[in-house]
Amino acid sequence: xxxxxxxxxxxxxxxxxxxxxxxxxxxxxxxxxxxxxxxxxxxxxxxxxxxxxxxxxxxxxxxxxxxxxxxxxxxxxxxxxxxxxxxxxxxxxxxxxxxxxxxxxxxxxxxxxxxxxxxxxxxxxxxxxxxxxxxxxxxxxxxxxxxxxxxxxxxxxxxxxxxx
Ligand code: PNS
Numbered sequence: 001x002x003x004x005x006x007x008x009x010x011x012x013x014x015x016x017x018x019x020x021x022x023x024x025x026x027x028x029x030x031x032x033x034x035x036x037x038x039x040x041x042x043x044x045x046x047x048x049x050x051x052x053x054x055x056x057x058x059x060x061x062x063x064x065x066x067x068x069x070x071x072x073x074x075x076x077x078x079x080x081x082x083x084x085x086x087x088x089x090x091x092x093x094x095x096x097x098x099x100x101x102x103x104x105x106x107x108x109x110x111x112x113x114x115x116x117x118x119x120x121x122x123x124x125x126x127x128x129x130x131x132x133x134x135x136x137x138x139x140x141x142x143x144x145x146x147x148x149x150x151x152x153x154x155x156x157x158x159x160x161x162x163x164x
Contacts, residue, residue: 004081004083004085005087006032006081006083007032007033008036012051013051013154014058014146015124017128020120021089022062022065026062031066035067036069036070038071046153052069054149055067057147058150073109084113085114086103086106089117089119091120091128099115102115132146142154
């Protein structure tokens with residue numbers, strides 16, 4: 001039987017750390033759906049459509065990965081699309097507490113869904129969308145932290161000249 005996994009998140013914007021995790025998940029599961037939360041409390045920098053575009057561009061070489069957005073409870077989305085696994089990345093011990101709480105709550109909400117924690121490459125363990133946005137906004141170099149298309153869009157958002 002095919003195992004379908006969902007990798008959920010805000011992806012505002014997608015970083016190379018996320019891409020690393022998507023690649024690792026794609027090697028483990030038959031199909032991976034990268035799922036962007038649409039109705040988050042926090043105001044995102046990029047619209048859901050922009051985030052879908054950036055992710056689709058970044059994963060276009062991965063044949064068993066697709067991108068979707070969802071609203072409401074994650075476990076409802078996971079069940080609705082016939083998936084059984086939620087993938088979440090843990091970069092450092094500091095991530096663990098929040099991730100554990102979410103995983104246990106999701107298990108309480110649905111006993112059909114299992115959460116799998118994965119580790120990104122060590123070189124991405126310090127990387128986050130929030131830091132990348134802050135660096136870009138302050139005119140710092142974000143090359144290597146995000147896919148090239150995302151770098152361009154971030155520079156455009158903050159009206160910064162794209163580094164050559
Ligand atoms: O990238 P993020 O912001 O850490 O992702 C958090 C996300 C989207 C996975 C989480 O906020 C989520 O699942 N939201 C959907 C609403 C939901 O199901 N809440 C209960 C979680 S226990």
